[in-house]
Amino acid sequence: MVRTSVGRRLFSVDDTFYFGSGFESRKSQQLKHNPKAALTFYWPILGRQIRLRGTVEDMGDEAGAADFRQRSAEDRAVALTGNQSQELVREEELEYSLAEQRERISRNQDITTLNWRLYALNVKEAEIWQGDTHRKHTRIQYYWS
Template identity: 50%
Template sequence: MEQIRNQLRAIKSLAGPFPSFHVEEASERPYELFLEWLGGAIEHGVHEPHAMTLSTIDHDGTPDARVLILKDVDERGWYFASSLESRKGQQIACNPGVALTFYWPGLGRQIRIRGKAVSMAEELSAQDFLNRGAVARAIALIGKQSAILDKREDFEEAFEQQMNRISQTPDVVAPSWTLYRVEAQEVEFWQGNEERKHKRLRYRLDGEKWIKNLLWA
């Protein structure tokens, strides 16, 4: 135990250098600042900057989390997709309150979003599904996400069946596939600092207006 503690303490964190964050110049709307930071992450070469952690709440109040891909963002919210039959889909059906977390260590930047996941129209969900690669569609069409798999051969057989199905019917859509929009109530931007003098800027929705506040690090 002492060895792993020492190893963990020896790992450097927030080494920098990091970009500056002029909070006084930040946009009045969080999605605009998000787009600015996302553009910076892409320009900086951050690996998979669209990867985010989606946190949900189970029916018994137990939190759950996994990494997904951001599909889109606009003034109405942040978008991701999943199956209604998946664990996260079931959790959202019980409690639409969710959180998204982005972390780009090379820039020392973290973005936290809290809000409500709202399912989009069926045609938008179908469009998102058809924009996925064939392998991803085949796996979604199997429709057994998170179920117990007795042996790997069962998966391979089901996968081949669905790949054949797609080749014969390219427009087939998994009926449970759903595009969600996270309508944010709170968005926080965190800029790390090598000297631990971090900056935190929180946006909180008050009616239809966003209120900005600096937070103690």
């Protein structure tokens, strides 16, 4: 099964990490029912990992639109095709839809969609893991109140 997906972009401000997704995506639907998430960053060469956990908040229509406009034209075209995380029956359908959306964007660079959401992960817990060749790993946990 082939699924469509929009390019990934993540940024942070203070103790909050921001990410975007289509409102109808599997990720957005899961967050609607359980607004908790974790981000994991892994550096295999260093044997280190950081996991951030917290609550997720939808930042609203204006923030979603602003985030959408900051993305590349190709990312916006893919997002405008819709059906993110849905089964793709024929690749030609996706290519045709992408061509249509690229044309829409070329006519209106400020085009946006209410389907795009910007989410904020408010970090409540961080775990730093340091691997050890003899499996005596070190974990340090930090908590925010």
